[in-house]
Structure formats: C-alpha cells, structure tokens
Amino acid sequence: MGLRDHVVVVTGASSGIGRATAEAFARKGSAVVLAARREEALEAAAHACAKHRGARTLVVPTDMTDAKAVEDLARRAVQEFGRIDVWVNNAAVNAFGRFEDVPLEDFRKVLDVNVMGYVHGARAALRVMREQGTGTLINIASIVGAVAQPYSHPYGMSKHAVRGLGSSLRQQLRVEGVKGIEVCTVLPATIDTPHFQQAANYTGRKVVAMPPVYSPERVARAVVRLVRRPRREVVVGPAGRALVRQSRMAPGLAERAMARQTDKTHLSHDEEAPATHGTLHVPAEGEGSVHGGWGGRRRTALRRTAVAAALAGAAVAAGRRATHGPAGA
Structure with a gap:
C-alpha cells in the first residue's frame, strides 16, 4: 500500500514539526487527521494540506492530556477513513528556568503533555493497529532525550521518557510475537518552529533557538521515510547526530558541551524576558505557522x-x- 492510501494522524499539527509533517503526508496524497488544541490553527493547516492533489483532511481539536479525547480522536479517524496506518505523537510544550524556579504546576503540565499525551496517543493508536494487524507509531522526541540541558528540566525528562516508551513498546511487541506494527522514535536537533516563543520562561532571559537550526520540513521528510523504511531511532540534523555519538563515547564531555552551549546560545545575554507560563495552560491564538522565524x-x-x-x-x-x-x- 502506497502512501497515497495511508491514513495518518498527527498530533501537535497546528504548528511547527507537526504541521510540516501533516503537509508532507498530504503532499504524498495521504489522508491526514490533524489534532491539537487550537481549532483555528488546525483549520489553516488543513487548508494548506488540502491544496495537494489527492489529499483528504479531518480536523479534530484534541487536548492530548485527556485520555478520552484522544480515544475519540482515534475513533473519529477510523469512522472517517476506515483505518489508521500512521500515528505521529508530536504535541509538546516546554518550560525554561532554574530547577527551583519553575512552578510545579508548569513542571507537571510539561510532563503531562509530553509524556502522558504520548501514552494516550500510543494506547489509542496501538489498539487500532492491533486490530488491523499493521501500522506505524512514530514518537517525536529530541536530542535532549539523549543529552539533557540545563534550564529545561521537565522537557529533557519528558524526551528521555519518550525514548524509553518507544524502546519498551518495541520489546513488548517482539516478545508477544506481533509483526506488522512498527514503533519508531525521531530525535530532532534545534528546529525552526514557534516552540521557543511559546515556551514558559522563568530564566529572566529571552529564549532563542540554539544553533545550528534546521527546518521543520527536514524532520517531516525523516518521518515520511520511516513509514517506508522503519528504524528504531533516527536523529535529524548533523549537529544532533554528532552530539548523540559523543554522548555514547564520552557522556561527561557531551554534558559539559551541552551546558556551555545552552548557557551561551540558547538564552539571550542581551534581551531580558518577563516570567511567563507561555502557552502551557492556554493555547496561542491565531492561525499558527510552520516556522518560528529562526x-x-x-x-x-x-x-x-x-x-x-x-x-x-x-x-x-x-x-x-x-x-x-x-x-x-
């Protein structure tokens, strides 16, 4: 079955990597189910997807922290298109600050969205895929799932958890003798999305994209390739691949390098920033965008x-x- 016949669910599809991924599958003629909290942004993303020949879309506003809402997302996808061939867990939020300074409510929110949101998505997707006998679950993690950063403690914790989830699911399917269902994890380096402007911030400094910065379309292409040629894990961006390799050979050196780079280039030394919850608890307004201007x-x-x-x-x-x-x- 070619990608033109695939049904793809993408969470966090209102902006950034999720939106670029939805458009990449639409470009291949897939049916795309777009999920996120912001209906206006989802509609705009669906309109962009619908421009591609053969693409079909379904917008389902969804809070990934709500297990029932995620089950409803899967149910609506099957009702509309008959199956789910690919599920991309991508919805994620971030909070920057010294460990002691990030409010616990924000810490919990990041973990709830980035970890439990993926758990809810994986459960909903695998339930359908087990019935079908086929499917691909793709979890978007991050290179900070291999080498954590200072100032973004809950995010780093969540992305380590995402890698662990993928590994444990692959093992469970293997020992159960399940064939035809793939679980893949993507670790992007710094990507040009609105993610950094929307993050909660308690550092007192403006959060900027840590160079080198890569395009969300690059991640989207990697996701599409995984459906055709599944792999356990894929790192997107040469700088990310170098860091992950270094973390395996010299983890202490990798930690020191990440600490220096984060403090030097991820937080502005020239621009201050007021404390903010970002979009953790209330989604951003507007039609959203793929790129963040980085x-x-x-x-x-x-x-x-x-x-x-x-x-x-x-x-x-x-x-x-x-x-x-x-x-x-």
Whole structure:
C-alpha cells in the first residue's frame, strides 16, 4: 500500500514539526487527521494540506492530556477513513528556568503533555493497529532525550521518557510475537518552529533557538521515510547526530558541551524576558505557522553552500596536485 492510501494522524499539527509533517503526508496524497488544541490553527493547516492533489483532511481539536479525547480522536479517524496506518505523537510544550524556579504546576503540565499525551496517543493508536494487524507509531522526541540541558528540566525528562516508551513498546511487541506494527522514535536537533516563543520562561532571559537550526520540513521528510523504511531511532540534523555519538563515547564531555552551549546560545545575554507560563495552560491564538522565524531553511541552505564550496575547492586542489605532482616532486 502506497502512501497515497495511508491514513495518518498527527498530533501537535497546528504548528511547527507537526504541521510540516501533516503537509508532507498530504503532499504524498495521504489522508491526514490533524489534532491539537487550537481549532483555528488546525483549520489553516488543513487548508494548506488540502491544496495537494489527492489529499483528504479531518480536523479534530484534541487536548492530548485527556485520555478520552484522544480515544475519540482515534475513533473519529477510523469512522472517517476506515483505518489508521500512521500515528505521529508530536504535541509538546516546554518550560525554561532554574530547577527551583519553575512552578510545579508548569513542571507537571510539561510532563503531562509530553509524556502522558504520548501514552494516550500510543494506547489509542496501538489498539487500532492491533486490530488491523499493521501500522506505524512514530514518537517525536529530541536530542535532549539523549543529552539533557540545563534550564529545561521537565522537557529533557519528558524526551528521555519518550525514548524509553518507544524502546519498551518495541520489546513488548517482539516478545508477544506481533509483526506488522512498527514503533519508531525521531530525535530532532534545534528546529525552526514557534516552540521557543511559546515556551514558559522563568530564566529572566529571552529564549532563542540554539544553533545550528534546521527546518521543520527536514524532520517531516525523516518521518515520511520511516513509514517506508522503519528504524528504531533516527536523529535529524548533523549537529544532533554528532552530539548523540559523543554522548555514547564520552557522556561527561557531551554534558559539559551541552551546558556551555545552552548557557551561551540558547538564552539571550542581551534581551531580558518577563516570567511567563507561555502557552502551557492556554493555547496561542491565531492561525499558527510552520516556522518560528529562526531561519532554519536559510541557514541550512547556507551550510550546504559552504560545504559544496569546500568540496569543490578540495576537488580543484586535488586535480592540480594530480596534474603537477606533489610539492617538491
């Protein structure tokens, strides 16, 4: 069955990675079920998806912390399209601050959305997929699920939990002898989304996207590839892959590097910021957007141009050496 025949549920589809992922599947002609708290933003995302030939959409406003609402999301997807081939758990929130400074209500909210929201999504998806005998569950984690950061304690905890959930589910399906159902985890590096502007913040400093910044479309392409060629875990972004490798070989060094980078580039040293709950308890207004204005696409293009120029220069130099022989020959 090609992606044109797939039914895909995407949570957190109102903006950022979720919205880019919904559009990526719509571009392939899939039926896309869009879920998040903001109906206005979901409608805007669905309108963008519907522009692609063959795409069908269903908007289901859903609070992922509400288990019944998530079950209703799965039920409506099956009622509308007959099945669920792919479920992307993506809805997530963040809170920045010193460990002692983040209000406990905000700490709990991050864990409730980012952990229990994924639990609710996985239960709803797997129930349908077990009946079908096939399906792919994709959980969006983060590189901070491999190397945690200072100032975003609940988020790092939640993303470690997401990796653990994926691993334990794969093992359970294996020991039960279940075939045809895949569980994959995606670990993006810093992505150009509205996530950072919407986070709760108690640091006193403006939160900015920690470079290097990659586009949400890059994550979306990785998610689509996983449906075709499932893998346990995929890291998106070369910088993220380097950090994860370092965390395996020299975890203490990776922690020190992350601590320095976060304090130096993730929190502004020039702009102050008032304490805020962000969008933890009340969703943002408006139609939402894929990008956060951090230049992910532009910076990726510049990096590729620089790499291409370097490779071209190296090729020219190698050609000259081959023509004239090594220096001193």
